[in-house]
Amino acid sequence: xxxxxxxxxxxxxxxxxxxxxxxxxxxxxxxxxxxxxxxxxxxxxxxxxxxxxxxxxxxxxxxxxxxxxxxxxxxxxxxxxxxxxxxxxxxxxxxxxxxxxxxxxxxxxxxxxxxxxxxxxxxxxxxxxxxxxxxxxxxxxxxxxxxxxxxxxxxxxxxxxxxxxxxxxxxxxxxxxxxx
Amino acid sequence: xxxxxxxxxxxxxxxxxxxxxxxxxxxxxxxxxxxxxxxxxxxxxxxxxxxxxxxxxxxxxxxxxxxxxxxxxxxxxxxxxxxxxxxxxxxxxxxxxxxxxxxxxxxxxxxxxxxxxxxxxxxxxxxxxxxxxxxxxxxxxxxxxxxxxxxxxxxxxxxxxxxxxxxxxxxxxxxxxxxxxxxxxxxxxxxxxxxxxxxxxxxxxxxxxxxxxxxxxxxxxxxxxxxxxxxxxxxxxxxxxxxxxxxxxxxxxxxxxxxxxxxxxxxxxxxxxxxxxxxxxxxxxxxxxxxxxxxxxxxxxxxxxxxxxxxxxxxxxxxxxxxxxxxxxxxxxxxxxxxxxxxxxxxxxxxxxxxxxxxxxxxxxxxxxxxxxxxxxxxxxxxxxxxxxxxxxxxxxxxxxxxxxxxxxxxxxxxxxxxxxxxxxxxxxxxxxxxxxxxxxxxxxxxxxxxxxxxxxxxxxxxxxxxxxxxxxxxxxxxxxxxxxxxxxxxxxxxxxxxxxxxxxxxxxxxxxxxxxxxxxxxxxxxxxxxxxxxxx
Numbered sequence: 001x002x003x004x005x006x007x008x009x010x011x012x013x014x015x016x017x018x019x020x021x022x023x024x025x026x027x028x029x030x031x032x033x034x035x036x037x038x039x040x041x042x043x044x045x046x047x048x049x050x051x052x053x054x055x056x057x058x059x060x061x062x063x064x065x066x067x068x069x070x071x072x073x074x075x076x077x078x079x080x081x082x083x084x085x086x087x088x089x090x091x092x093x094x095x096x097x098x099x100x101x102x103x104x105x106x107x108x109x110x111x112x113x114x115x116x117x118x119x120x121x122x123x124x125x126x127x128x129x130x131x132x133x134x135x136x137x138x139x140x141x142x143x144x145x146x147x148x149x150x151x152x153x154x155x156x157x158x159x160x161x162x163x164x165x166x167x168x169x170x171x172x173x174x175x176x177x178x179x180x
Numbered sequence: 181x182x183x184x185x186x187x188x189x190x191x192x193x194x195x196x197x198x199x200x201x202x203x204x205x206x207x208x209x210x211x212x213x214x215x216x217x218x219x220x221x222x223x224x225x226x227x228x229x230x231x232x233x234x235x236x237x238x239x240x241x242x243x244x245x246x247x248x249x250x251x252x253x254x255x256x257x258x259x260x261x262x263x264x265x266x267x268x269x270x271x272x273x274x275x276x277x278x279x280x281x282x283x284x285x286x287x288x289x290x291x292x293x294x295x296x297x298x299x300x301x302x303x304x305x306x307x308x309x310x311x312x313x314x315x316x317x318x319x320x321x322x323x324x325x326x327x328x329x330x331x332x333x334x335x336x337x338x339x340x341x342x343x344x345x346x347x348x349x350x351x352x353x354x355x356x357x358x359x360x361x362x363x364x365x366x367x368x369x370x371x372x373x374x375x376x377x378x379x380x381x382x383x384x385x386x387x388x389x390x391x392x393x394x395x396x397x398x399x400x401x402x403x404x405x406x407x408x409x410x411x412x413x414x415x416x417x418x419x420x421x422x423x424x425x426x427x428x429x430x431x432x433x434x435x436x437x438x439x440x441x442x443x444x445x446x447x448x449x450x451x452x453x454x455x456x457x458x459x460x461x462x463x464x465x466x467x468x469x470x471x472x473x474x475x476x477x478x479x480x481x482x483x484x485x486x487x488x489x490x491x492x493x494x495x496x497x498x499x500x501x502x503x504x505x506x507x508x509x510x511x512x513x514x515x516x517x518x519x520x521x522x523x524x525x526x527x528x529x530x531x532x533x534x535x536x537x538x539x540x541x542x543x544x545x546x547x548x549x550x551x552x553x554x555x556x557x558x559x560x561x562x563x564x565x566x567x568x569x570x571x572x573x574x575x576x577x578x579x580x581x582x583x584x585x586x587x588x589x590x591x592x593x594x595x596x597x598x599x600x601x602x603x604x605x606x607x608x609x610x611x612x613x614x615x616x617x618x619x620x621x622x623x624x625x626x627x628x629x630x631x632x633x634x635x636x637x638x639x640x641x642x643x644x645x646x647x648x649x650x651x652x653x654x655x656x657x658x659x660x661x662x663x664x665x666x667x668x669x670x671x672x673x674x675x676x677x678x679x680x681x682x683x684x685x686x687x688x689x690x691x692x693x694x695x696x697x698x699x700x701x702x703x704x705x706x707x708x709x710x711x712x713x714x715x716x717x
Binding site: 059067071079087094095098099104106110111115122123133 | 324
């Protein structure tokens, strides 16, 4: 499943890069970057010590290429999609490298939920930021729903992060013996 | 009733000053004197001194003054503190080397620390998000700001579900904890986790001792549920030696692979790989003095036994079945047969662990064959009911006090497991062999490749009344390289070495020392049988 996630996200990265850079007038750069992404996904099947840092390099190259495309006047939405999809494929390849033998279904499910939540949050946040600046002409109801979803996810993120601290605090309080 | 302490106090009260302090000082000086007199090269004492890093300053100076006053030198103190200083120096040097990496500036060290695998992934994403954020703010570009947000959320994602704290209990079981070389033993490490959350991804690695061979995996990768357990099981074996297991390293990784938390849980244990023991058939020894217990060594005295010893006139009470009818018919007297008593004996085995007597060929060591021979001889003599002690003579003297039976066999094998080659100025030659350790006129068995300088001390040992048997692993065929079989120089060198060895052995034999020349490619029983098979007193 995760292999498919990686493949799909790499394809999305390639497609978005081509779209972004061709709009910015550097179509050939986009094609090279896209081919590089697809080659990496294809060759990662064969583990090698030299390919250990390849996902990191691909992530950096994708980020730089998309930032360049955005600065050169490319559309903002494919830039955000490139950022999210390249992060997704990078993280999926890290997971697959760690779990080279088939991962447990429970772990796989947990990972997909975690990475999916983070990617959705990133995509929602990025698109909301772009929409707020007026670069994404969405109808008002869509924009409102996107912002509310993102806001809820952000609140969930921070509440989850604060939960352990609150639990510890509560435990300290309950440790005081009750005396009549 | 007047006791000893009262008398001491009474005597001390006659002197000026505090009597208790006087008595305490006297006891301290006496202790230091005995430590210097006989324990400077005792392995156990030195091990304790290494652990405590010597004496406190006052007693160290007292020891030096005692030695100076008594023997007008400081050799014992110097020997102890030379060793301690070398150890402290090695520890400090190792610490300095581990903490300082030469040739790197502090900035470079910072970058290297930042790029460590433990935090590399998260740092990379954080760096990209900060750069995009700064570029977006600087250029007032909304797309860059939008792009920065996914990176920012990936950086913050580990906070979403922080790694739970867990307390581990680790139990290791090595079955059996001592094994023979080449025979694997089973190692089981049971880890139980107490915490309130599931550990999603764990890498557990048992820190096995260096040099040990492992069949199976001493690692675990997976999840551990709340209050869960996991077990590592593998087989381990190795060559002779003691292997220390330090503990278990547990690396807890965030599911996204962005953060790691590594802990080491100490769970020390040991595995003893005993030397291979060869079953010997017959080693006839004849020490001049035997012990009072029954055994198989001929004592040279008449009594209960099976070997014919002599005859004498019959006296009432002698068993009639011992009457020698032929002799009686000749002398017209009642003559009874006498038999030789068979008793247990004291056997001291000396293992030569001097570095100068060692020969290596590739990975193979002649010393290992010596250890094997010592173990085989110890097992044989203990099996015959004798009292056996072991002295490892090398960097230090390691003495296993003589004893009987299976317990003593275990002690000797443990001692042989830990035997290692070493050099010491005092023990470079056999002339400083502590003969007082061995009962007078007992049997001494030396396992050594022998050097030309060893002839005199061994003949001296014989002159003291000991019966000396030398089992000498032959270093010449062991060292011979088949690739140089046609090389004239190598052949000539081999011949010279052979002649030198023959002369050494001949000088020893002339001095009454029994030498067994052992080619280590053959089993030990064969040269033993050849040298002493038909041997009688």
